[in-house]
Amino acid sequence: MSRILITSALPYINGIKHLGNLVGSQLPSDAYARYMRARGHEVMYICATDEHGTPAELAAAKAGKPVAEFCADMWQVQKDIADGFRLSFDHFGRSSSDRNHKLTQHLAVKLWEAGLIEEITESQVYSNADGRFLPDRYIEGTCPNCGFENARGDQCENCTKQLDPTDLINPRSAVSGSTDLEVRDTKHLYLRQSKMRDQLDAWIDTKKDWPILTTSIAKKWLHDGDGLQDRGITRDLNWGVPVQFDGAPWSGMDGKVFYVWFDAPIEYIAATAEWADAHGKSDADWERWWRTDAGADDVHYVQFMGKDNVPFHTLSFPATIMGSGEDWKLVDFIKSYNWLNYEGGKFSTSQGRGVFMDQALEIMPSDYWRWWLLSNAPESNDSDFTWESFQAGVNKDLADVLGNFVSRVTKFCRSKWGEEVPAGGEYGAAEDAVIAEIGKRLTAYQTHMESIEIRKATAELRAIWVAGNEYLQAAAPWSVYKEDPEAAAAIVRFALNLIPLYAVLSEPFIPDAAAAMLTAMNAEGTKWPDDLPNAMAALAPGHAFTTPDVLFTKIADETREALEARFAGE
RNA sequence: GGGCCUGUAGCUCAACGGUUAGAGCAGAGCGCUCAUAACGCUUUGGUUGGGGGUUCAAAUCCCUCCGGGCCUACCA
Structure with missing residues (x-):
């Protein structure tokens, strides 16, 4: 530690x-x-x-x-x-x-x-009307270089020329618009x-x-x-x-x-x-x-x-x-x-363009935002938020791959054995193979988290979720059940054990869903899996659970379109 | 003006001098029917922005051109 x-x-x-x-x-x-x-x-x-x-x-x-x-x-x-x-x-x-x-x-x-601080007396612009000194950028006027009328005292946004506030023609306060400005001496401390x-x-x-x-x-x-x-x-x-x-x-x-x-x-x-x-x-x-x-x-x-x-x-x-x-x-x-852009442009407070944190929480649960933002974090380059990408990421990754996995396993179990981990059968080669696959992915996931490569970590985490669906599809307990209910029980027991595992691994990204999964599986104290085979046997036969509600509701096309329109700004 | 980053599949990204440039999404086909019409398998798709160079070997290093972005010190 x-x-x-x-x-x-x-x-x-x-x-x-x-x-x-x-x-x-x-x-x-x-x-x-x-x-x-x-x-x-x-x-x-x-x-x-x-x-x-x-x-x-x-x-x-x-x-x-x-x-x-x-x-x-x-x-x-x-x-x-x-x-x-x-x-x-x-x-x-x-x-x-x-x-x-x-x-x-x-x-x-x-x-x-x-000896690393010194006093320096310098001249700064003081606004009598505002009763304060003005930082350079809060002084506006006409650019002496290009004639732009709303140039700022630090730089003209029109011709990009670096300016000193005293260069401006007809300078005024950007705070009040007052032209009652004067240059005063003022003493400041400088860090050397x-x-x-x-x-x-x-x-x-x-x-x-x-x-x-x-x-x-x-x-x-x-x-x-x-x-x-x-x-x-x-x-x-x-x-x-x-x-x-x-x-x-x-x-x-x-x-x-x-x-x-x-x-x-x-x-x-x-x-x-x-x-x-x-x-x-x-x-x-x-x-x-x-x-x-x-x-x-x-x-x-x-x-x-x-x-x-x-x-x-x-x-x-x-x-x-x-x-x-x-x-x-x-x-x-x-x-x-780097920066996150919004639909190909910049987020803009003044133009009301983009999504602000309070609005985001009103629209969707925090896990949705956390997942999309972290799996698309601008780590190597600026990245772009689009509602389409957000909808696709949430629906595909969270609802289909993870949420639906939890649903299909718990509901199948409930229909055949009731809401407790079924007894019978044993894990075999197929389960060993899944453990090996997840173990490999888990190592990669941990490496990426240690080096703070968040996007790569989310990709590995997603692959770990996918492994559960692959396993279920290949093991097909719904078919096996007809001939050999004991063997089907082992498959379902293994799949049920994946849920608390997924919850713990996913918690850094989607803490609410992780908590809901652990609560449903009656496995709140589950720790990080230092030993995967042990972790996959944590829920023993007879362990009771409750089938959770849908973990992630999909974002409908109409919802996405409405949000696109609402946040388009002007 | 100066500096830095960046350009890879339709989209978002990976590959950081070494097999045949990979993955997710989107598209196509097949399978499954437990599940939120979900899942799985297979598959289409790239002259790695253009050009030149170095090297046995270049998406990767160098030069140049084109495009995108950021910083440039009093916004924070």
Whole structure:
């Protein structure tokens, strides 16, 4: 048994996430966490809402709520949705927690003491009407290059030219539209990542097994142009972790907060501390996951995220904890995902295009989404959600191959012997062959789960389900029964035993159906099959079960068409 | 502009210098009748985007052209 620390990228607080966000970190990390728990490992699986930054403040204003209240409400919304998808976080925290405030401030002090933070005074655009400094992209105006009237202060979306906000002609606030803007000097803290470039580069070089998507992005940032640039880690905002606090080694930073990308990854650690607090545990209980001087050396730490998050997880967060000089656990493996598209285009919040997590749960049970999304996860490339593919995947894999297998076995048994495992006959060569086949597939499945190749794992799992149908078809107990009921009983006994096996193997992907299968078979405590022949004899003659309801209802063509129309957007 | 990823069967993907390029879905045929008209077997289908090169051997490595996508540091 080993200890495995798993973090899923933090969903941003400003709204409900769509299926692309779900499949890019939360869902695969959950399948991985469930698998590792099933294999008997000690798992700490952490997620949280990422609550700071300008978009949160604007979303709160739009909702007409104070930002703290907005975030608290939206945290609950996201928590409920996560529960609905059966995401098995050990703790779902908040980056606005007291733990994160304290730890973020602590690490900043350590970085300062190590000479890795410096004060820089820079000029930024201030909006008098909005009463706030504006990030570059929240300033709009006419592009000096192409004349496009809605160019943003960081880049013109029309001609793609990189801009400085002061380049814009007739600049205005994207928040209020006000043109009452001025440039003010403001002091900020910068993280001197450039001083850590060689150290980070050498560390990345040791990660030979990381996905190329992960390392190539890190290398690009390390070596592009002048190399890794220092990064401002504070902002002129109200909502966030205050930069000025008792014991801060700097002054004059009142009214500023740490930049969201500085405090958000720290929340991985802080959320584990929140977990300890919530369960009446001591600091030592969370530190053994995170402090290498407190037992975390043998922890295997895996992060899941979409590819947009890679620079922060490969560079700035490691720079933060390495630079602190303290003994924090560094990530061992970064699993990054590409994008999920919707019917050939992008998911779009503003255009109402695509499916959002709350809607998905209203439409179909979570297992349906989990299965389709994980068996089509964008691991090697962007992938495409289509209703047709979703319908085909759910109907074929879940309803026909797995669900119908459970139905045909239990109903046949019920009709001939009643709802208990029949006695008589013995397993023979055919059963040995199935055990051998499943054993081979199971090894492959486990290998793919260990290396976090989720798509390949689902393909093996499906093949294991298929093996049951192949066996039944060849053994044909309905024919054998007429001549030799004892032999038929052995066949059915074997097939019934496949059901709890399938339930346990499938649990990482379809936990609700797995639970329903175990309940029906009266086999709730079934463990991972370390010994397949034993597992196939777990349900002994006379063991009572109940024939389950249909496990997966098929998606009708009319239903699919209605959903296609409903979510087409404009 | 720069960098990275990518293009394989009608569709979604696998194969990561080594037999005859594989699987699921879709299509065709046969079988079974326990089951959610489900299941099983057989089968059609590819000039691996185009062109050139390296090699005994290339989907795989190199060059080039064409197409798709992502990132480019103040959205997160």
